[in-house]
Amino acid sequence: MKVVIPAAGLGIRFLPATKAQPKEMLPVVDKPAIQYVVEEAVESGMTDIIIITGRGKRAIEDHFDKSYELEHKLREAGNSEALAEVQRIASMADIFYIRQKEQLGLGHAILCAKKHVGNEPFAVMLGDDIVVNERPCIGQLVEVFEQMKASVVGVEQVPKTKLHRYGVIKGRKIKENLYKVEDLVEKPTPAEAPSDMAIIGRYVFQPEIFEFLERIRPGKGGEIQLTDAMKLLCRRKSLYGLKFKGTRFDIGSKADWVKATIALSMQRKDLAEELYPSPQAVLRRSKT
Ligand code: G1P
Numbered sequence: 001m002k003v004v005i006p007a008a009g010l011g012i013r014f015l016p017a018t019k020a021q022p023k024e025m026l027p028v029v030d031k032p033a034i035q036y037v038v039e040e041a042v043e044s045g046m047t048d049i050i051i052i053t054g055r056g057k058r059a060i061e062d063h064f065d066k067s068y069e070l071e072h073k074l075r076e077a078g079n080s081e082a083l084a085e086v087q088r089i090a091s092m093a094d095i096f097y098i099r100q101k102e103q104l105g106l107g108h109a110i111l112c113a114k115k116h117v118g119n120e121p122f123a124v125m126l127g128d129d130i131v132v133n134e135r136p137c138i139g140q141l142v143e144v145f146e147q148m149k150a151s152v153v154g155v156e157q158v159p160k161t162k163l164h165r166y167g168v169i170k171g172r173k174i175k176e177n178l179y180k181v182e183d184l185v186e187k188p189t190p191a192e193a194p195s196d197m198a199i200i201g202r203y204v205f206q207p208e209i210f211e212f213l214e215r216i217r218p219g220k221g222g223e224i225q226l227t228d229a230m231k232l233l234c235r236r237k238s239l240y241g242l243k244f245k246g247t248r249f250d251i252g253s254k255a256d257w258v259k260a261t262i263a264l265s266m267q268r269k270d271l272a273e274e275l276y277p278s279p280q281a282v283l284r285r286s287k288t
Helices: 033-042 060-065 067-075 082-089 107-113 135-146 160-166 209-215 226-236 254-266 269-273 281-287
Strands: 002-006 049-055 094-098 122-125 129-132 151-157 167-175 177-185 197-205 239-241 248-250
Touching: 002 033, 002 107, 002 167, 033 049, 033 060, 033 082, 033 129, 049 107, 049 254, 082 122, 107 209, 107 226, 122 135, 129 197, 129 254, 135 151, 135 160, 135 239, 151 167, 160 197, 167 226, 167 239, 177 226, 197 239, 209 226, 226 239, 254 269, 269 281
Parallel strands: 002 049, 002 122, 049 094, 151 239
Antiparallel strands: 122 197, 129 248, 151 197, 167 177, 167 197, 177 239
16 A cells, blocks of 8 residues: 655744754654654555655755665764664655746645555555554554445544644544544634544545545645545545544654653663663662
């Protein structure tokens, strides 16, 4: 299954850091955010990846490209660990790039991949969302897609005060953690929110979504909204919402980006001891 990663957004929520660099390249610990997303796809067995880029996004292509000079220097320095890592990044997936020439919205960005995806099911992963879990989130969605033979979106319960940041579903629970989606609203006001189940940036679609994307008009914010196409999809065909297992960080939000950095650094053996020393270690250090 192919994966589409839209990465053409301007990163306005993260200014000034994103004034001259793509938001997808912001590091979380020591990896750019988009690398976590690509790794999640690869861990789920999906290595055919289409990244939708735009102006000012070259750093993304460079990141996943071979870096002859860097490799040469690392080899000369005998730094085999760093060498293996940069080589792994350049070879973990087949990545294709499509440029979205105008910023017309998420739905439009996905439509840019139509020709390349063809008439096959495909996954969409948004670079703003990092999901930490042993079983990758997108793999969980693919499993439901295979059982239900219908499009699936990842959903998560979020506090009512944060619902206006997301697409929100109205769903009928059909089994543990699975909802049949009956309606969706993009970035609702508290009064408009049909539930507290928000869409996260993980989707698996039947190719029919393209038909609906072509049909819709600009919605919220004057943009071609993926959520609006999904609204048509759930009325005419089927759409499921999976309450996935894992911790999701919306790293487009500054607070969540800091939380992700802390949580992921805690999992790193090479950093955790220095950053989060045990009381014994602090005592030992204060004596020296
Ligand atoms: C997009 C979608 C929204 C979804 C969100 C998940 O919004 O339009 O429905 O809930 O991603 O992160 P954006 O973050 O691009 O504003």
